[in-house]
Amino acid sequence: MLATALVSGLSLGSIYGLIALGFTLTFAVSGTVNFAQGSSVMLGAVICHALAVGLRWPMIAAVPAALLACAVWGLIVERIAVRPFVARGTNSWLMATVALGILLDNVVMVLFGKEPRALPSSLADDPWVIGNVGIFPLQVLVPAVGLGLALLVHLGMHRTALGLKLRAAVENPNAARLMSIDVTMLIALTYAAAALLAGIGGILIAPLYNVAYDMGTLFGIKAFAVAILGGLTNPWGVVIAGLAYGLVEACATTWLGSSSTQIVTFSAVIAALVLAPSGLFGGRTRVRV
Amino acid sequence: MPRYLTRRQALALPAGIAVGSLLSRSAMAGEPVKIGLVAALSGPSAKSGEGITRGLTIAIDEINARGGVLGGRMLELVRRDDESNPAKGQTAARELIDKEGVAILFGGIDSPVSLAIVPLANSAKVPFMGVWAAATNITRNGANPNFVFRVSAVDVLVDRALMKYAMTKFGAKKPGLMLVNNGWGESNLAGLTAAAEAAGVKLAGSEKFDDKDADMTPQLQRLREAGADTLILVGNAAPGAQVIKSLQRSAWTVPIVSHWGISGGRFPELAGSWAGKVHFIQTYSFFGPQNDVGKRVLAALMAKYPDIKGPGDVTPPVGVANAYDAMQLTALAIAKAGSTDGPKLREGFLGVENYQGLIKNYTKPFTEENHDALNENDYVMVRYNGDQIEPVTG
Numbered sequence: 301m302l303a304t305a306l307v308s309g310l311s312l313g314s315i316y317g318l319i320a321l322g323f324t325l326t327f328a329v330s331g332t333v334n335f336a337q338g339s340s341v342m343l344g345a346v347i348c349h350a351l352a353v354g355l356r357w358p359m360i361a362a363v364p365a366a367l368l369a370c371a372v373w374g375l376i377v378e379r380i381a382v383r384p385f386v387a388r389g390t391n392s393w394l395m396a397t398v399a400l401g402i403l404l405d406n407v408v409m410v411l412f413g414k415e416p417r418a419l420p421s422s423l424a425d426d427p428w429v430i431g432n433v434g435i436f437p438l439q440v441l442v443p444a445v446g447l448g449l450a451l452l453v454h455l456g457m458h459r460t461a462l463g464l465k466l467r468a469a470v471e472n473p474n475a476a477r478l479m480s481i482d483v484t485m486l487i488a489l490t491y492a493a494a495a496l497l498a499g500i501g502g503i504l505i506a507p508l509y510n511v512a513y514d515m516g517t518l519f520g521i522k523a524f525a526v527a528i529l530g531g532l533t534n535p536w537g538v539v540i541a542g543l544a545y546g547l548v549e550a551c552a553t554t555w556l557g558s559s560s561t562q563i564v565t566f567s568a569v570i571a572a573l574v575l576a577p578s579g580l581f582g583g584r585t586r587v588r589v
Numbered sequence: 590m591p592r593y594l595t596r597r598q599a600l601a602l603p604a605g606i607a608v609g610s611l612l613s614r615s616a617m618a619g620e621p622v623k624i625g626l627v628a629a630l631s632g633p634s635a636k637s638g639e640g641i642t643r644g645l646t647i648a649i650d651e652i653n654a655r656g657g658v659l660g661g662r663m664l665e666l667v668r669r670d671d672e673s674n675p676a677k678g679q680t681a682a683r684e685l686i687d688k689e690g691v692a693i694l695f696g697g698i699d700s701p702v703s704l705a706i707v708p709l710a711n712s713a714k715v716p717f718m719g720v721w722a723a724a725t726n727i728t729r730n731g732a733n734p735n736f737v738f739r740v741s742a743v744d745v746l747v748d749r750a751l752m753k754y755a756m757t758k759f760g761a762k763k764p765g766l767m768l769v770n771n772g773w774g775e776s777n778l779a780g781l782t783a784a785a786e787a788a789g790v791k792l793a794g795s796e797k798f799d800d801k802d803a804d805m806t807p808q809l810q811r812l813r814e815a816g817a818d819t820l821i822l823v824g825n826a827a828p829g830a831q832v833i834k835s836l837q838r839s840a841w842t843v844p845i846v847s848h849w850g851i852s853g854g855r856f857p858e859l860a861g862s863w864a865g866k867v868h869f870i871q872t873y874s875f876f877g878p879q880n881d882v883g884k885r886v887l888a889a890l891m892a893k894y895p896d897i898k899g900p901g902d903v904t905p906p907v908g909v910a911n912a913y914d915a916m917q918l919t920a921l922a923i924a925k926a927g928s929t930d931g932p933k934l935r936e937g938f939l940g941v942e943n944y945q946g947l948i949k950n951y952t953k954p955f956t957e958e959n960h961d962a963l964n965e966n967d968y969v970m971v972r973y974n975g976d977q978i979e980p981v982t983g
Contacts, residue, residue, distance in 0.1 A: 304810040304839065312804055414631040414672075416827045418858045425862060427838050432813070434840040508834070509803045510827060510859050512633075518801050553807035558770070558797045 303433040305554040306547070311439035311508075313546020314446035317539040318501040319523035320530060321453060322494030328470055328533045330487040332386060332393050334377050336401020337498050338520020343404065344370045344499025345506040345515060346412050349419045359421075367499045373404070374495025378488045401520075409513040416515075421507035442504050443543075449497060450539040457535075466490070525569050530579055537581025544580075545569070621665040622658055622929050624649065624916070625685035627678050627706065628697025628721075629853070630670035633800075633827040637698035637853030640908025641720055642668060645695065647889045647909075648916035658923045667691060671702050678702035679709060686713050692929035693718055693919055695912065698825070698853045700724035700773040710736050714931040716938065718919065720911040723747060723848070724776045728960040736935055738960045740915035740948075741907075742849070744773075746965040747870055748780030751846050752788050754970055755819045758868070758981075759844040765817030766795035767808065767832050769824035769850075777823040777848065793817035800828045805835040813841055822847040822867070826854025833860040833867065844868070852905040857973045864973045871971050872963055873910035873948050874980045875900035882947045886913055901977025911963075914946040918954060918962065 319341055323333045334340070347369050351362035381396035423441065427434035457463040468476040469483045476483055501523075502516070509515065522545065530541030545565065552564035572580060626645060630638040649664045657663045667689050671678030678699070685691045686709070693716045696703040703722040710717035711732040719727050719739035728739045755761035766781055768774035778795055785792050793815040796808035809832070812820065820843050822832055829851040836843070847869035857864040875887055890897045890909070903909055921944055923929060926937030944951040954962035970981045 301810050301814055304806050308804050308806045414633070415635050415855060416633050416859060417855065418830075418861065420861065424834075425837075427840050429840040432810075432839070434838050436838055439838075505803065509831070512827075550804075550807050554810060557811070558799075558802075558808050 301554050303431075305550040307433060307435050307439060309547035309550030310543055311435075311442045311546070312549065313543040314443040314539070315501050315505050315519070315542075316523050316526045316545055317530075317542020318442075318446045318449060318504075319498050319519055320527035320538045320542055321450060321535055322497045323524060323527035324530070324532060324535050324538050325453065325490045325494045325497070326487070327527075329466055329490045330382070330386070332382050333397070333524075333527075334374070334382075334401075334491060334494060335394060335397040335524070336377070336404070336520065337494065337523060338516030338518070339401035339404045340370055340373060340495040340498035340516070341502035341505075341519050342408065342513065342516035343373055343495075344502035345419065345511045346408055346502075346513065348503045348506065349417055349511040350412070353417070353419065363503055366503060367496055370495045370499030371492040374492040375488055377495070378491035382491070383484070383487075401516075405513055405516070412513055414513065416510040416512035419503075419506040419511050424507040436508065438504070438507060445500065445504060446539060446542070449500070450535050453535045525566070528579060529569055529572055531581040532579060534579075534581045537579060541580055619662070621663045622923070623685075623689050623691040624664055624666050624919070625682070625689065625691035625694040626666060626668045626697075627671050627681045627685065627694060627702070628668070629673045629699060629702075630668060632673050634673055634698050634825050634850075634853040636826075636855065636905060637721060637908050638668075638670070640853075640903075640905045641695065641697060641912040642666070643890065643894065644720070644909035644912030645916050647886055647893065648913045648920075650889070650893075652916070652920045658920055659927070659929070664920070671697060671699070673699045673702065675699075675701045675705035679705045682706045682709055682717075686710075686715050691715070692923070692931075692934065695720055695915065696722055696727075698722060698850070698908070700727065700776065701771055703727045704772065707732075707737055714935075716919075716922075716931060716934050718915050720915045721853075721908055722773075724773055725780065726776070734932070734935060735960060736931065738915075738938055738955055738962070740918065740954075740962045741911045742870065742872060742963060742968065743961050744776045744848075745780045745783070747848060747968070748777055748784045749787070750870060750965045750968050751821055751848065752781065752784040752790070754868070754870075755821060755844070755846045756788060756790065758970075759819050759846070761790065761819035761844075763791055763793045763816050764819040764821050764846075765793040765812035765815065767805070767812070767820055767822045767824070768795060768797055769828060770797040770799050773850075774823055781821060781823075798824065798828055798832065800825070802828065802831060805832050806839050809835055809839055809841065813839070813843075817843065819843060820845045823850065824848075825850040826852070826856040827859055829867075830856055830859030830861075830864070833863050837861070837863045849905075849907055852907060852978060857976050866972075868970050868972050868981050870968050871905075871907045871978065872967055872969070873906050874969050874971055874978070875903045875906055875910075876980050880945075880947075882945065886910075886947055901974070901979065904976065904978055906971075906978055910947050914944075914948050914951075914962070917946060918944055918951070 347366040351357040381400045382393040385393040423438035424436045465481045526542045530538030549565045553561045628638040653663045669681035696719045698721040700722040717737045723742045723744045725745045845867045921941045922937035925940040926933040938955045
């Protein structure tokens with residue numbers, strides 16, 4: 301039973317982590333997040349389905365096209381639901397991003413329909429079996445992609461010129477502006493990257509689950525819990541929190557039964573936040589002089 | 590004679606016209622009789638609503654072609670989408686009764702929606718005909734007089750049939766239950782537990798899943814470790830497919846017997862290559878030798894709907910067949926009642942004697958004690974072959 305719970309928990313958990321990474325990116329740079337991150341998850345999966353199943357594009361073309369669309373969507377969210385409100389110094393981007401997400405969900409509902417559809421994948425049809433435990437190749441790919449992307453985010457932030465600019469913008473936006481760093485563009489880029497990460501999550505989960513206009517809601521909520529749990533600004537913390545969340549969820553179902561899953565999982569989230577208010581891995585803000 | 594109308598006359602004239610038109614409305618021979626349908630026309634169970642619509646339409650076309658009811662009044666179908674949501678279903682039912690003035694309401698696949706409409710139908714004294722939702726207490730609702738009738742399966746009887754099938758077909762000694770986490774799942778938990786007790790088998794356990802659960806391997810693993818030798822599944826198409834995918838992932842080749850909820854959506858597409866492993870229950874199959882009604886209905890379906898090219902394309906057959914027979918029985922009840930008035934129509938249903946239908950030859954289908962026209966002798970076991978539903982042979 302332990303092995304099944306591990307496999308199930310780690311593969312779902314890494315999806316949560318991947319989506320939550322998006323929250324981390326934008327929050328670190330701008331102090332804002334796209335609360336409708338779940339809608340970006342859905343957008344990636346739906347466009348990938350429309351291209352690969354509807355128009356019979358090969359996956360190798362459908363996936364980049366869907367991800368590009370997600371990135372563009374991220375830019376749109378930042379431009380119309382975040383930037384105007386931040387400029388006016390209000391927190392209304394909170395509601396604006398939620399509203400934009402609901403809008404997208406409903407537009408997709410009209411265009412795509414309400415029926416859930418399948419996104420077939422050869423990576424999710426023939427499981428590898430060891431003893432009583434089976435695993436789809438895709439379920440191995442998912443954590444690998446999750447950790448790989450976290451590494452990429454980390455390296456991007458610490459080893460590239462763009463990352464240096466980003467960190468400068470995080471540290472002191474006004475000073476960064478004086479150094480001719482285009483902070484506004486950087487923030488827009490992080491929104492595109494966040495939506496892209498969510499899109500990857502959506503495309504990876506779709507063959508294991510299904511594709512539907514409302515598929516992102518639950519993933520979005522869980523990913524936000526994971527982001528808070530991981531400490532919001534720490535990419536590694538968020539990925540580890542994602543895996544932990546997935547494991548707690550799977551273990552609760554395995555040993556206590558399905559009726560207690562949500563009770564146990566969200567109680568654990570609350571307990572963790574009481575013990576570590578800034579998240580499990582969210583260190584205090586360091587002020588450098 | 591005054592040149593102008595007095596104020597009183599001016600007021601009285603339109604009022605008189607209105608009253609006159611109201612009086613003549615019920616008496617007009619040409620006035621159509623509205624038949625209401627509240628069902629899932631969109632969402633994960635949209636195929637169920639389409640099936641019911643098709644069954645009703647074929648029956649209505651036949652009835653209208655032979656001159657309608659009550660001396661020439663045509664039947665007219667008025668549909669509303671409940672989106673599988675009890676609150677929306679109840680609102681739609683109220684609107685159909687109050688605004689559209691339907692003579693009878695037909696229901697859809699979702700037991701929770703039907704259960705929300707039952708008290709409304711009983712208090713408005715408008716007959717409510719179930720053609721899919723199987724929860725036992727939809728018809729056995731304790732109301733007197735009871736305006737709810739059904740031409741469909743009843744959970745308590747289906748549960749007995751599923752248990753018997755698992756035992757005889759797969760030699761089940763310790764079945765495990767996978768049930769959707771809602772009122773319909775509860776209804777079947779009670780029914781299957783009682784059926785297991787009556788049959789003298791011990792259940793390996795019962796697990797619940799939610800409609801949006803992405804992975805059900807933990808629940809399945811619990812049943813596997815508890816020694817389940819067969820699975821009995823109760824759920825609709827999308828979550829049912831998720832159960833099968835999770836089974837496939839665990840490479841657990843356990844026999845699966847299912848209630849019919851899975852046939853209300855895109856189960857074969859969503860479940861993938863293991864969809865055909867599930868044996869599930871229906872009330873009718875358009876495969877094999879058909880009686881005259883079967884031949885006629887199949888021909889009418891193929892003529893009316895271009896996507897139906899043969900018996901396998903009538904999906905879901907249960908929705909089509911139940912709705913067809915229920916509509917024909919309703920026409921007989923209206924004839925018997927001589928009216929579309931609710932309480933009279935209710936009596937009309939109780940007065941129907943014989944009807945050679947699609948599913949069977951009905952004799953006194955409804956009595957004061959029994960409002961369910963079908964019973965466990967009317968079920969067939971089927972499976973998916975590709976997108977088509979075929980009877981299980983051998």
